[in-house]
Amino acid sequence: MVKDSVGVIVGKTGTLDFKFLVSESTAVRRGDYIKIWHETDGWVLAQVVSLIRSSDTYSFEEAKSGKKPDRNEEHIIGDVTVIGSRNKNGLLKAPAIPFSPGDKVYKADENLICSVLGLSGKDMYIGLLDGTDVPVNLSINSLVQKHCSILAKTGSGKSYTASVLLEELLDKKIPLLIIDPHSEYASLKNEGSINTADQKKYRVSSKGYGSRIKVYTPANMAINPDADEVFRLNGMNLSVKDITAIFPENSTSTHTGILYESIQKVRSEMETYTLEDIIFEVANNESKARWNVVNYLEEIKESEILSTNPTTIDELIQKGKASIIDFKGVTPTMQGMIVSQLCSSMFEARKLNRIPPAMLVVEEAHNFAPERGFSKTPSSEILRTIASEGRKFGLGLMVISQRPARIDKNVLSQCGTQIIMKVTNPNDLKSISKGLEGVNSYVEEELKRLPPGVAMLVSNDIERPILIDVRIRKTKHGGESVDVVKGAFNADKKTTYTPPETSPPPLEALSENTEKVPNPPPKRKPSRSSGDNEGGLFKKIFGANR
Numbered sequence: 001m002v003k004d005s006v007g008v009i010v011g012k013t014g015t016l017d018f019k020f021l022v023s024e025s026t027a028v029r030r031g032d033y034i035k036i037w038h039e040t041d042g043w044v045l046a047q048v049v050s051l052i053r054s055s056d057t058y059s060f061e062e063a064k065s066g067k068k069p070d071r072n073e074e075h076i077i078g079d080v081t082v083i084g085s086r087n088k089n090g091l092l093k094a095p096a097i098p099f100s101p102g103d104k105v106y107k108a109d110e111n112l113i114c115s116v117l118g119l120s121g122k123d124m125y126i127g128l129l130d131g132t133d134v135p136v137n138l139s140i141n142s143l144v145q146k147h148c149s150i151l152a153k154t155g156s157g158k159s160y161t162a163s164v165l166l167e168e169l170l171d172k173k174i175p176l177l178i179i180d181p182h183s184e185y186a187s188l189k190n191e192g193s194i195n196t197a198d199q200k201k202y203r204v205s206s207k208g209y210g211s212r213i214k215v216y217t218p219a220n221m222a223i224n225p226d227a228d229e230v231f232r233l234n235g236m237n238l239s240v241k242d243i244t245a246i247f248p249e250n251s252t253s254t255h256t257g258i259l260y261e262s263i264q265k266v267r268s269e270m271e272t273y274t275l276e277d278i279i280f281e282v283a284n285n286e287s288k289a290r291w292n293v294v295n296y297l298e299e300i301k302e303s304e305i306l307s308t309n310p311t312t313i314d315e316l317i318q319k320g321k322a323s324i325i326d327f328k329g330v331t332p333t334m335q336g337m338i339v340s341q342l343c344s345s346m347f348e349a350r351k352l353n354r355i356p357p358a359m360l361v362v363e364e365a366h367n368f369a370p371e372r373g374f375s376k377t378p379s380s381e382i383l384r385t386i387a388s389e390g391r392k393f394g395l396g397l398m399v400i401s402q403r404p405a406r407i408d409k410n411v412l413s414q415c416g417t418q419i420i421m422k423v424t425n426p427n428d429l430k431s432i433s434k435g436l437e438g439v440n441s442y443v444e445e446e447l448k449r450l451p452p453g454v455a456m457l458v459s460n461d462i463e464r465p466i467l468i469d470v471r472i473r474k475t476k477h478g479g480e481s482v483d484v485v486k487g488a489f490n491a492d493k494k495t496t497y498t499p500p501e502t503s504p505p506p507l508e509a510l511s512e513n514t515e516k517v518p519n520p521p522p523k524r525k526p527s528r529s530s531g532d533n534e535g536g537l538f539k540k541i542f543g544a545n546r
């Protein structure tokens, strides 16, 4: 066998696959990229999909008698799938004539791998082609405009990989809005500690993004002391539509009618009014169902989410900055409502070019854009709209989920880049392979076995799914699992236990037949100075300025 070659083609060959006799046991591994010189196409890239080792001379009798096989009699056969070569127009093509038995097989070089697979992006370095030193870069334009998903079972490295992407987007000054249900992304502020071996392998140095990251809490600073600021929606001059958008499942036609009458009355008396003014007027309404409405409005008031000093979308979306909406202590109902309001405002503001092109990152996306039939949430529709229309307006979407089968297919199918880590649930595997071109049963098998830190990248820009060894983070990783034993031990050591403040319980649907008599109606407040009653939900909820 010729030096430097890793084997020789044997047996029947095709244009899309062949077998080769491996020169020595450690010459190639499953998944390695190889090249073969083809008589008409020049160097052709191929990949080893499986390896079989056997011995023709070692018999069952010899095995039973305990005799050791002669290693020199063994041979390893590699099964290869042909990827192809680029023609002079840059198009990928597979050979039209089969390879010849006896042709030599070589390890593929970086240039051939990059040009054939289409790894020519330069913007975002996300890791190494698995088993090689070849860096894998994605194009920011493609990622932001054509959206991206990160899917994996829990604990497989979703938030780690998402943070790698977010670091790259922050380096390129793309504004980020991160929906963070589990307080995992504040760690982007802090510099990580990378050991020398990893620094050398991945060619990255540690870094923290400090003041470029701002964490907002829709609860309050007592519940979430690590947040930088509270997040509030605009509570001034609300219309019926604004209020029913806050908790749509609680509004019946009778409730809407009472609200409509009351708001009309408040408006005729005051130029600027708050939720308290509406509550006062509803309490004076003659309908029996008024107490249900008062109760519902009181619950909105107690949640503290509405304010006369709201957080504006212009403040959240700024060049080079990431705003994290940390949902610690916020009920699922309230989370869905906030995501819905935020996404609508972001989309509207992008349409009007009021904010720069940006990326919306939604962790636990199956909760905010659930597949029909699983659950209902107010954010579903706007996320579907952003997925299908966001690219026209430079609004990118990154969806992250551990339950691909439970995400709205209309959202998932719009993601041009999919990063998938270990998935074992059969329904999730099925939904991934159904939704992606180029994902077959071989790929499904591969996904079940992916080691931590290795992801499959499927992208419009890359010819076929590839495995990447995700690079080390520049920042410190958050979201580590809680050490249960250590946690219990530490809890034992505490002499007193102060329960954390909890957020209000989810609103139960108000029945029109059940009379709930809440606190007495509030005292009427004096009229306030003149304000802007126009401008629709977007302007009202977020206001033009703080």
Ligand SMILES: Nc1ncnc2c1ncn2[C@@H]1O[C@H](COP(=O)(O)OP(=O)(O)OP(=O)(O)O)[C@@H](O)[C@H]1O
Binding pocket: 152, 153, 154, 155, 156, 157, 158, 159, 160, 161, 402, 452, 453, 454, 469, 470, 471, 472, 477, 478, 479, 480, 481
């Ligand atoms: N590319 C990587 N390099 C090094 N360590 C990694 C990598 N990816 C993940 N890990 C490690 O694996 C563990 C789980 O990762 P991560 O927290 O991202 O999982 P997850 O899928 O987001 O989990 P969950 O669903 O519970 O939030 C972490 O401790 C992290 O340090």
